[in-house]
Amino acid sequence: FIDTLKEIFEGNKKLFEGLYIHDQWDWSRKFPVIKIDFAGGVLKNRQELDQKINGIFLKTAQSLGVDYELEDIQG
Incomplete structure (x- = not known):
């Protein structure tokens, strides 16, 4: 769907x-x-989750021809 x-x-x-x-x-x-798919393995911690999401955003931005800058939000 x-x-x-x-x-x-x-x-x-x-x-x-x-x-x-x-x-x-x-x-x-x-x-x-933006399609976010977590079916590709096990994420062991928050850092791996953040890396996965940022990678998805970066690939999507590149495919759309837009700039994407990672901003670190402390929390």
Whole structure:
């Protein structure tokens, strides 16, 4: 289901030909999607979680052609 929403928000109209959403969605508008998937292993602590999330944000930013700077929030 999540991958389907991703394809809709990214404007992949051709995938939905013949389906209800095809004529109901404004395909001229596209939205960036950040997919966070934790299925790739066990994270042992908060530091590993932070590294995983920052890696996902960095890869997504690069694929969208935007700058991403890591800001450390103390807490």
